[in-house]
Amino acid sequence: MSELIYFDSNATTKTAPEVVEAMLPFFSERYGNPSSMYPFGGETAREIRLAREKTAALLGCDPREIIFTSCGTESDNTAIWSALRTQPDRRHLVTSRVEHQAILSNLPLLRKMGYRVTEVGVDENGRLLWDQFLEALTPDTALATFLWANNETGVVFPVAEMAEACAERGIAFHTDAVQAVGKIPINLSATKIDLLSISGHKYHAPKGVGALYVRRGLKFSPFLIGGHQENGRRGGTENVPYIVGAGRAAELALANLADENTRVRALRDKLEKGLISAVTHTRLNGGGAERVPNTTNISFEYVEGEAILLHLAGKGLCASSGSACTSGSLEPSHVLRAMGVPFTAAHGSIRLSLSVHNTEAEVDRALSIFPPIIAKLRAMSPFWRGDGPAPGSLLTCETGACQVCDP
């Protein structure tokens, strides 16, 4: 395999060398428990405090508003269940149709427990349907929870305005900012956001550490019940090396924010424009909306995503797809479907997500890797002939009875 081109930073990122270096002493040398009464342990509590300050600086909040967790999913779950437990008289939750599984997978359980859930839709560019959002907010609503930036398309929701609308109505607002942090400026002190989730491994900390912002004064109920750690808000001995790593990564992310928004954005734009001009019959998903600077989602029509990914992998290029075949489910990405992307394009969708560690040379190589792969797959596709879609091709199956052919 040729040298790796990693364009899948929305899946996970490389742990930055500076982060690894910061973490290393806390495994075999400074391994004391922060709760211990002797300096060998107690001094690590100071390191956690520093990491909390660095994380708070990245988010523009008070360090006391940060709870360290194990991952973004834990942060999301904590936010949802805390909001419900602290407001037992409210039985309604508002979210969107394009959320991450960390939120979506809670919904069937909530419904089973008797909660009402409203899933607000999006337009063809993945933008929130604002009127639908406002209509969903009721006096019975315990929590509104929305992605800040979508993991598949990079489309950004106007969470500051949304939190404002919720605050006016006395409704708690949570945002999963896992794909936003480090990519766009976040200043929580200037917003009405009550709860916010982040995950370390999306901004060059290792997998296994996340954080939840809880606005001061907000009623809170812990998800992991145990010791007094994290000010009694998250039981369990602190994961010292990883929290230290998350702190260092937050520091780097803040320093790299300008680069992310200029150089990385330019790389993404070059990649996106280059692919769309080099390959015919493509579709830019979410291109008409405000997006984080590192993500692009392109459908290559008449070919299937998993086949593209495997050929890309053969050339050393790592990416993701919203096709059915890559998910193990049989239907393509719920995000693309909510945007009304036709199934025919959703199956051939590819997500490319960059980071500050990518280079222009990699973008140039990617631009030469893609076209022959798409051409090869189209050449063997029954829906393709010569330079375009096969005329009168079999767009419907022989029964013609499925919901797509005959809705």
Place this chain on the structure above:
Amino acid sequence: MWDYTEKVKEHFENPRNVGVVDRIDGDGQVGSLACGDALRLTLQVDRGADRIEDARFQTFGCASAIASSSALTEMIKGKTLDEALRVTNQDIADFLGGLPREKMHCSVLGREALEAAVANYRGVPLPAANSPIVCECFGVTEREIERVARENRLTTAEDVTAYTKAGGGCGRCAAEIEKILARLADRGSEAAPQAAPAPGGTGRKLTFLQKARLIEEAIREEIAPALMHDGGDIELVDIVGDEVQVTLKGACAACPSSKRTLADFVTGKLREMVSENITVKEVRP
């Protein structure tokens, strides 16, 4: 990431027989762009010998769909149509050294394309065409589900989804799929009250009535539709002990290979679905 065998990867990287045959004698198109995989199989047939001279495919789909299509063409080239029709989806998966369970529907797609191409060559309708749709999301018929479940000995709705996609969309047909599986299981246990091994197992004690019912069902559900594929038909005349007496009709009656059809196919199916002791005798109407 899927755990594909080296053989799957190899056929995906270097697919054999891509394209369309020079002279299209049989053309089978299954799946759809919307469903996420589609396969067109074209056959060039030596009409005298009823033998597949060339087979080529065009596939829209994932790596396992492309590899299954490539494998299928390699397996059927040079075979007579009857021999080719005996290729099962499991044969395709075996040829590739196995497929992930969730990808078994790719092998089923291959087998369906083959049947469609042969039916197109012979100018007969597909037997599944008149069966009611169970899964509306993916347009899967009751007959397809029954057949794939029986041939692959599937016992759970998840397996049915992995092999046919049925139930993998909105999930509304889950109860219907369970019903089909329960019906298949009932047939099995009715015939074998002492928990015999899977369908067609050996050493089952059948009452005459049970045996007669199973024979009737095998002929009605499996054997007759397959022969109708070839423009023929079969009628059950009598059952004497383990001897099943049948009459062949239509194209089968005049077909020189009918004796082999009987020996190989009818006997095989009855032994598989009823009892290993079955013999078949052709009687004049």
